[in-house]
Amino acid sequence: xxxxxxxxxxxxxxxxxxxxxxxxxxxxxxxxxxxxxxxxxxxxxxxxxxxxxxxxxxxxxxxxxxxxxxxxxxxxxxxxxxxxxxxxxxxxxxxxxxxxxxxxxxxxxxxxxxxxxxxxxxxxxxxxxxxxxxxxxxxxxxxxxxxxxxxxxxxxxxxxxxxxxxxxxxxxxxxxxxxxxxxxxxxxxxxxxxxxxxxxxxxxxxxxxxxxxxxxxxxxxxxxxxxxxxxxxxxxxxxxxxxxxxxxxxxxxxxxxxxxxxxxxxxxxxxxxxxxxxxxxxxxxxxxxxxxxxxxxxxxxxxxxxxxxxxxxxxxxxxxxxxxxxxxxxxxxxxxxxxxxxxxxxxxxxxxxxxxxxxxxxxxxxxxxxxxxxxxxxxxxxxxxxxxxxxxxxxxxxxxxxxxxxxxxxxxxxxxxxxxxxxxxxxxxxxxxxxxxxxxxxxxxxxxxxxxxxxxxxxxxxxxxxxxxxxxxxxxxxxxxxxxxxxxxxxxxxxxxxxxxxxxxxxxxxxxxxxxx
Ligand SMILES: Nc1ncnc2c1ncn2[C@@H]1O[C@H](COP(=O)(O)OP(=O)(O)OP(=O)(O)O)[C@@H](O)[C@H]1O
Ligand SMILES: Cc1ncsc1CCO
Numbered sequence: 001x002x003x004x005x006x007x008x009x010x011x012x013x014x015x016x017x018x019x020x021x022x023x024x025x026x027x028x029x030x031x032x033x034x035x036x037x038x039x040x041x042x043x044x045x046x047x048x049x050x051x052x053x054x055x056x057x058x059x060x061x062x063x064x065x066x067x068x069x070x071x072x073x074x075x076x077x078x079x080x081x082x083x084x085x086x087x088x089x090x091x092x093x094x095x096x097x098x099x100x101x102x103x104x105x106x107x108x109x110x111x112x113x114x115x116x117x118x119x120x121x122x123x124x125x126x127x128x129x130x131x132x133x134x135x136x137x138x139x140x141x142x143x144x145x146x147x148x149x150x151x152x153x154x155x156x157x158x159x160x161x162x163x164x165x166x167x168x169x170x171x172x173x174x175x176x177x178x179x180x181x182x183x184x185x186x187x188x189x190x191x192x193x194x195x196x197x198x199x200x201x202x203x204x205x206x207x208x209x210x211x212x213x214x215x216x217x218x219x220x221x222x223x224x225x226x227x228x229x230x231x232x233x234x235x236x237x238x239x240x241x242x243x244x245x246x247x248x249x250x251x252x253x254x255x256x257x258x259x260x261x262x263x264x265x266x267x268x269x270x271x272x273x274x275x276x277x278x279x280x281x282x283x284x285x286x287x288x289x290x291x292x293x294x295x296x297x298x299x300x301x302x303x304x305x306x307x308x309x310x311x312x313x314x315x316x317x318x319x320x321x322x323x324x325x326x327x328x329x330x331x332x333x334x335x336x337x338x339x340x341x342x343x344x345x346x347x348x349x350x351x352x353x354x355x356x357x358x359x360x361x362x363x364x365x366x367x368x369x370x371x372x373x374x375x376x377x378x379x380x381x382x383x384x385x386x387x388x389x390x391x392x393x394x395x396x397x398x399x400x401x402x403x404x405x406x407x408x409x410x411x412x413x414x415x416x417x418x419x420x421x422x423x424x425x426x427x428x429x430x431x432x433x434x435x436x437x438x439x440x441x442x443x444x445x446x447x448x449x450x451x452x453x454x455x456x457x458x459x460x461x462x463x464x465x466x467x468x469x470x471x472x473x474x475x476x477x478x479x480x481x482x483x484x485x486x487x488x489x490x491x492x493x494x495x496x497x498x499x500x501x502x503x504x505x506x507x508x509x510x511x512x513x514x515x516x517x
Contacts, residue, residue: 003067003106004036005127005192007212008166009199010071011057013044017201024056030199031064033209036192039086039108041071055080067106074100084108086129089116094123108164112144114157127164129194130154133179134170134348136197145169147348148182149367149398156185168194173211174317177220178351182400192216221323222351234419234514237455241510242503244449244459249275249499253447254295255440256319258282258312260302260331263433266484270437273491274463275499276444284314291318296353296443300436301342302331302376309342316350325446325453328352329439334364334373347399353446353453355395356404356439359383366395378407385409389418389515402453404442406435410461411515414454421458422511423465425472430480438464458512463498466509467491 009030011023018026027038038061042050054068054076061068067083070076072091077084084106085097097107108127109120120128130151132144146154151167158165171179171193183190195212202208254277259267264280271278281290287297297319299312319326333343343365346352355365358378364370373379383391389411396403397415405411408429410421428434438461445460446453470493471477471486494505 003127003164005164005166006216007035007209008037008039008168008192008194009035009209010039010041010168010194010196012196012200013042017197019201023053024060026200026205027057028060029205030209031060031066033199033206034213035064035066035199035209037067037069039069039071039194040076040082041086047073047076050076051079054082058082069106069108077101077105084126086110094120094125098124110168111154112146112150114154117154117158121158121161121163125163127166127191128154128158129166129168130190131167131194132169133167134175136170145348148179149347151179151183151190152185152398155183155188155190159185159187164191166190166192166194168196171195172198173208173215174321176212176215177218177223178320180216181220181223182351184400220320220351222320222325222353234512237419237458238510238512240455241459241462242498242506244445244456245463245494245506246498246501248445248448248459249495251448252277253444254279254290254293255443255447256281256287256290256295256297256315257300257440257443258284258308258315259298259300259329259436259440262302263300263436266431266433267437267440269488270464270491271440271444273488273495274441274444275495276440278440282308282311284311287315287318291315291322291324294322294324294447296325296327296447298327298329298439298443299346299352300329300331300439301333301339301346302329302436304332304339304342309345312346313349316346316352320351325353325443325450326351327354327356327439327443327446329436330355330357330361330365331436332373332376333357333361334370335375340364340370352399352401354402354404354439354442354457355399356406356442358406358435359388359391362391362395362403362405366391366398381407385411385420386515386517389413389420390517393418393517402457404438404457404461406438410465412454412458412461417454418515418517419454419458420513420515421461421465423462423469423509425465425468425483427472427477427480427483428465428468431484434468462506462510462512463494464491466505467494469509470494470505 086108109125111117360373360378392405392411392413396413441460445456449456467490470490
């Protein structure tokens, strides 16, 4: 009979986690809350004591008809007749355990790489414990921290097998839905999550387990906004752009900017010009109030400080919980070690609806083909158009979001479609903050048009870049200096026209095509 792996509890006997309580009582409470498998893990007690505890636990799990698995100790499992074992990479080999245990015993294997997972599947493991998902306070060894991206790669590599899968490491109430959502590969997802301290150390393990059951049953709120109608032709997508610009102007969305101090004033003016309502607030705790306005959050790490990341994480958590859009602009991501670390922390710390950056930044977020950035500039491009389109698509597919790779041609992808936008003007490259403002504008459109994130961002870019073309064509614009005020005027002009239902600003102007990869 297949095991229900959905809420897999792993015990921990360390005093700091158990806090003087009786493990059996904690586990019983968790079972009342809906735990579906229990793994007894004890790196602490002698064999005799372990057998005694395991026997008591087994009496409890049997009452709930839930399997009890023993970590590492095949002898303990045999001594008490447990339903199975869980083996780490340094424990007894699978085939040895198989020989010793009864035929129908459940054997699970830990895997943190594709090779380990494939070997465990070939051996005949019943399920894999995939991790470590996130570094935790108790496990700071980050060597095996694989995140949702690594988990997804493993799931993809074993997609044709029927093996069960659970993710383990640092999973709690605030990240469990995202873990399940973002780890999903095209053909295989997680069957469950393994939880340690979020249940064992909880004041009320039953309530904690109940909350997990509820969260696991439902998709995250941000996933509900992403069911885009799959219109595949760029032309068909464009039909809706003027309507969405009008909608954004009418909605007058709030855009909460955690943005660098270089461009703050310019970006606030851009947001006002298009008809949105900007607030610049770097203080993470304010997000719990600000997210209630159902606008969006922009995290732009252009002038990162030692306090930025913790503020970003707080704000992102508030917006993610409410399901309101979050945009990430990893400015200068590949410029310094500190920024590279910040990228890793932010990517592990929450969900971004849109990641927007120049080539150097997006390559850093992708990870495996990063190149050193010199400051905030992208640096000389080494990728051709198809390679940029592929990078944008692959990152969006991996993160299950939208990616915008900016440059003279912008590449926008939802992981399936890639749209190339050739609008804009070289003056944009000569004014600081013009890339940053695209992050803010995208946030405004994502907040106003929730049903198709790709189309929302596309509409924002087109409004922005057509306004730039209009501004640059004015005879009084002689360079980047005179371009800026004209640009704000032209954004305002499009916003005013859109509010009146006048779409003429858009007719025949979009230079957009779908990149077929
Ligand atoms: N040569 C160009 N021709 C047309 N449009 C351009 C050109 N250079 C830049 N742009 C426009 O400007 C936008 C931002 O460009 P870029 O990729 O340089 O941003 P960025 O590096 O993030 O900028 P910043 O950090 O200064 O805000 C692009 O999306 C594009 O629309
Ligand atoms: C110049 C600069 N330095 C940090 S942020 C920023 C603005 C453009 O991204």
